[in-house]
Every structure is written in C-alpha cells, then in structure tokens.
Amino acid sequence: MNVANLLVRAARSHGSRPAVALGESVLSDYATLGARASRLAWALRERLGCRPGDRVAIIMKNSPAYLETLFGIWHAGLVAVPVNAKLALPEFTYILEHSGAKVCFATPKLASALRGDTGKVPSLASVIDTESDTYAELFGAGAMALTPAAPDDPAWLFYTSGTTGSPKGAILTHRNLAMMTSGYFSDVDTIDGDDAIIHAAPMSHGSGMYILPHVAAGALQVIPESGGFDPEEIFAVIERFQGVSFFAAPTMVRRLTDSAANANADTSNLKTVVYGGGPMYLEDLKEAIARFGNKFAQIYGQGESPMTITAMNKAIHAEAIRSGDDERLASVGIPQTFVEVCIADDSGNALPPGEVGEVLVRGDIVMKGYWEAPEATARTMAGGWLHTGDVGCFDEQGFLTLKDRTKDVIISGGTNIYPREIEETLLSHEGVAEVSVIGRPDREWGEAVVAFVVPAAGASITPASLDTHCLECIARFKRPREYRFLEELPKNAYGKVLKTALRDELESNTGIVPPQQ
Numbered sequence: 346m347n348v349a350n351l352l353v354r355a356a357r358s359h360g361s362r363p364a365v366a367l368g369e370s371v372l373s374d375y376a377t378l379g380a381r382a383s384r385l386a387w388a389l390r391e392r393l394g395c396r397p398g399d400r401v402a403i404i405m406k407n408s409p410a411y412l413e414t415l416f417g418i419w420h421a422g423l424v425a426v427p428v429n430a431k432l433a434l435p436e437f438t439y440i441l442e443h444s445g446a447k448v449c450f451a452t453p454k455l456a457s458a459l460r461g462d463t464g465k466v467p468s469l470a471s472v473i474d475t476e477s478d479t480y481a482e483l484f485g486a487g488a489m490a491l492t493p494a495a496p497d498d499p500a501w502l503f504y505t506s507g508t509t510g511s512p513k514g515a516i517l518t519h520r521n522l523a524m525m526t527s528g529y530f531s532d533v534d535t536i537d538g539d540d541a542i543i544h545a546a547p548m549s550h551g552s553g554m555y556i557l558p559h560v561a562a563g564a565l566q567v568i569p570e571s572g573g574f575d576p577e578e579i580f581a582v583i584e585r586f587q588g589v590s591f592f593a594a595p596t597m598v599r600r601l602t603d604s605a606a607n608a609n610a611d612t613s614n615l616k617t618v619v620y621g622g623g624p625m626y627l628e629d630l631k632e633a634i635a636r637f638g639n640k641f642a643q644i645y646g647q648g649e650s651p652m653t654i655t656a657m658n659k660a661i662h663a664e665a666i667r668s669g670d671d672e673r674l675a676s677v678g679i680p681q682t683f684v685e686v687c688i689a690d691d692s693g694n695a696l697p698p699g700e701v702g703e704v705l706v707r708g709d710i711v712m713k714g715y716w717e718a719p720e721a722t723a724r725t726m727a728g729g730w731l732h733t734g735d736v737g738c739f740d741e742q743g744f745l746t747l748k749d750r751t752k753d754v755i756i757s758g759g760t761n762i763y764p765r766e767i768e769e770t771l772l773s774h775e776g777v778a779e780v781s782v783i784g785r786p787d788r789e790w791g792e793a794v795v796a797f798v799v800p801a802a803g804a805s806i807t808p809a810s811l812d813t814h815c816l817e818c819i820a821r822f823k824r825p826r827e828y829r830f831l832e833e834l835p836k837n838a839y840g841k842v843l844k845t846a847l848r849d850e851l852e853s854n855t856g857i858v859p860p861q862q
C-alpha cells in the first residue's frame with residue numbers, strides 16, 4: 346500500500362486536471378506530475394544509488410518541486426524526511442545525520458548553505474538544488490513502476506518541533522498516511538476536483554500532510570510565490586481560484602483577520618480554513634468567523650499522530666456559533682474516526698468525562714515509534730498508547746478541551762492552574778495583543794503565575810488594569826502575581842511560543858521592559 350499510489354491513480358483517473366500552480370499560474374496537470382514523480386523515482390534508484398528504505402531529505406521552502414520530490418521518493422520505495430526550511434544550519438545537519446539521509450533536495454539558497462556543511466554528514470552523497478540543471482537532468486532518462494511497500498514501512502520521518510531537547514523523528518508509515526488521508530474526508534472536510542489548496546504553512550509539516558487528500562481528490566495545489574504566508578498574496582490567490590482551502594496555524598488566522606488587505610478582499614472563493622497545531626484563542630476564532638463566515642474547521646494532532654487526534658468540522662462550528670456555545674468553540678472537537686482517544690491519570694487509568702488527565706491516543710494513525718530512539722519510543726508509547734504530553738478533559742458529549750502541555754501546568758497552593766485559561770482571559774482585554782503564561786518557583790505557593798504580555802499597538806495597559814480584568818473573569822487564585830511586558834514573544838520556526846525561553850528570561854531578568862505603573 347504505497348501512498349504514492351494516490352498520485353498514480355490521480356494521473357490515471359483525472360490526468361488533465363490542473364495539479365500544481367505557482368501563485369496565480371497553473372504549471373502542470375496530474376498526468377505530468379505523475380510522470381515526473383516516476384522519472385524522479387527512477388533517477389533516485391538508478392542514478393543516485395538509493396535502495397528501498399533509504400532516507401531522502403527535503404530541505405525546501407514551499408515550492409512546486411515539493412510535490413514531485415515527495416511523491417518521487419515514495420514511488421521509489423524510499424523514506425522522505427521533510428525538514429522545516431526555517432531551521433538553522435546546525436539543526437539541518439543534526440536531522441540529516443540522525444536520519445542517515447543519503448540524498449537531500451534543497452531550494453537554491455539552502456542548497457548552497459548545506460553544501461558547505463555536508464562533510465559533517467557521512468551518509469549524505471548528494472545535495473541537489475531543485476532549480477539546477479542537475480535536477481532537471483534527473484527527469485530526462487528512465488521512468489519506473491510504483492515500488493510496492495508494506496503498510497508498516499516508513500514513509501515520512503517527521504521531526505518534531507523540539508521546543509525542548511533535540512528534535513525526534515516520528516516514523517510515519519504508509520498506513521499512517523493512508524489513514525490520515527481518509528480521516529480528512531471523514532472528519533474534516535469534503536474536497537471536489539475543482540477545489541484548490543494553498544500551501545501557506547510549511548509543507549514539511551501540516552500543510553504537506555494535506556497534499557495527500559488533495560491529490561486523492563485531484564484538486565489543485567497552489568504554492569504562494571513567496572513560498573510562505575503573506576496575507577495580501579493569500580487574498581489574491583483566493584480571488585483567482587475556486588473552492589480554496591488551506592491549513593493555518595492559529596497565529597496565521599489572527600494575521601489574516603488583522604491584515605490591511607482583508608478590508609477589500611473578496612473571499613467568496615474561500616471554502617475552508619483548517620486551523621490547528623496550537624491553541625486557537627476563542628476571541629480570535631470568533632473574530633475570524635465574523636469576518637470570513639462559517640469556513641473554519643479545526644484539527645488537533647501532533648507529529649506522532651499527524652493531524653489526526655480530534656477534529657471539529659464547519660457544521661459543528663456553525664452550530665456552536667448559532668447557540669452561543671463558547672465551551673464547544675474553545676474545544677478541539679471529537680476524536681477522529683480512526684483513533685481511540687482516552688484521558689488517563691498518572692498511572693494510565695482511564696478517567697471519566699469532566700476529569701482532567703493526559704491525552705492518550707491509539708490506532709492506525711499513530712506513529713510506529715521514533716527513529717533510532719528506542720528509549721524515547723518506549724516512554725512515549727508505554728502500554729501501547731501514544732502519550733501526547735497534552736492535558737485535557739472530555740465533556741459528556743465527547744468533546745475534548747485541551748488545558749495545556751503536562752509540563753506547562755502550574756501548581757500553585759496545591760491546585761492545578763492551566764496557563765491557557767489565563768491566556769484566554771488576558772487576550773479578551775482589548776489592550777493585549779499576545780500573551781503567554783508560565784509558572785515561577787514561589788516559596789509560599791510552590792509556583793506563582795507570571796504573564797508575559799505584548800500590548801496592542803497604541804494601548805496603554807498597566808498591571809493594575811489587567812489585574813482588575815482577571816478578577817472579573819477568573820478565580821482570584823489564578824490571576825498572575827506578576828506581569829512582564831514584551832515587544833514580542835519568543836517563537837520557534839513553527840511560530841510556537843517558546844515557554845522555555847520565557848523561563849530563561851525570568852531567571853536572567855534581561856530583555857524585559859519593566860511594567861508600566
């Protein structure tokens with residue numbers, strides 16, 4: 346069950362449909378994309394000396410070549426290692442070395458940076474710039490039939506964001522990716538052949554996963570010319586194509602709503618924004634729905650169970666908005682069709698609805714383990730369940746609400762305080778643009794709540810005004826004991842807030858703008 350069969354089928358059943366566009370220009374149809382993938386597969390095997398199971402890295406900004414390299418790698422029976430192009434050189438080197446990659450495809454700037462460093466990676470035989478003649482020549486010789494793959498063969502090594510420690514490579518098998526693809530159709534959204542997806546978020550991550558269901562449906566895959574997320578460009582692409590969807594991190598949704606281009610954009614062609622990958626704050630979601638309409642679906646997943654733990658489709662959002670059900674809107678939805686999700690206490694015992702514990706996941710979409718990391722695999726997969734490290738609880742209707750990461754929970758005076766709740770509260774204050782809450786050691790309480798706040802442009806907020814706001818909304822014991830004001834929050838290459846960096850800042854006490862009194 347090689348997942349590259351999705352493209353083989355698409356080329357046969359709807360070969361003349363547009364497959365890839367760069368910005369507003371269509372570049373190729375599905376027959377061409379399928380043929381290019383099988384030619385690249387031949388070159389990988391016959392010219393570049395790869396054997397089934399070898400790893401091939403993709404260190405590329407979002408670009409049209411992403412699709413043919415990904416499918417070419419699978420077609421040849423190899424394992425793709427897509428790496429976020431925003432990482433730093435030592436991080437690339439670490440992943441190349443750890444995965445034992447033999448070939449690396451890279452966009453021009455990254456290729457030249459990587460070449461200087463390849464000596465450090467013994468396994469790596471070639472770094473190929475996807476805009477070079479060498480790359481073009483790979484398509485000139487033979488083509489090959491699809492290489493068979495067993496369901497449990499690795500297909501994608503998904504290196505996790507690594508907000509703490511070294512990144513780990515979640516082994517996603519052909520079965521995992523096939524189930525993820527099915528899950529899109531059953532739990533997230535429908536896709537028509539005339540629809541389009543914009544890859545505005547990194548294709549090495551969530552957006553890349555959604556290549557698969559869109560290939561299955563024969564929909565158009567649009568790569569923004571900037572290779573990234575620029576609201577003005579996104580609005581132009583939405584106007585150009587029909588039935589447009591994209592995957593967006595919550596911060597991208599916020600930026601779309603805030604962007605100046607938003608005011609005049611015609612978004613009638615926008616079909617669905619699938620958001621996830623981090624907490625979506627209720628206020629941000631409501632504003633986005635008020636502006637763009639009922640076009641939002643949510644997924645909750647992690648590299649180890651990609652895009653596939655829970656989902657909340659557009660119909661559920663619409664119903665929650667209609668009935669004013671904020672709790673439902675703030676949830677991450679219901680478990681997807683092909684997984685089992687359980688909330689467990691520290692000993693792994695299942696907890697009833699209403700009780701808070703760790704989110705555990707089991708099923709055909711859960712990774713096989715971590716690449717070359719047996720101890721981390723045994724820890725994370727203890728008892729056959731994926732231990733997500735997320736804390737949450739089910740309600741009586743089976744909707745899951747995430748509280749926080751286990752390691753981010755603050756225990757003050759013996760009571761658990763979930764930073765997410767305080768963040769939601771502070772974000773509902775009009776003077777607050779962004780916020781992140783952590784705990785600091787406290788002699789009296791064990792831990793005390795500290796809020797790092799980015800004020801909204803032109804807003805003058807004080808700790809006293811934020812304190813008053815918190816007292817109106819949440820229990821007194823939960824309110825921050827201290828506010829720190831920052832110009833921006835430290836984030837990693839995926840846009841996730843680095844709470845570890847905030848903890849370090851708290852200790853070193855540098856770089857902080859003192860609170861206004």
Ligand code: AMP
Nearest residue numbers: 506621622623624644645646647648735
């Ligand atoms: P990653 O493996 O880098 O994709 O990070 C996965 C983590 O992001 C999860 O374990 C959650 O903590 C968080 N996450 C993913 N989706 C959501 C969501 N819809 N709401 C809240 N947090 C999320």
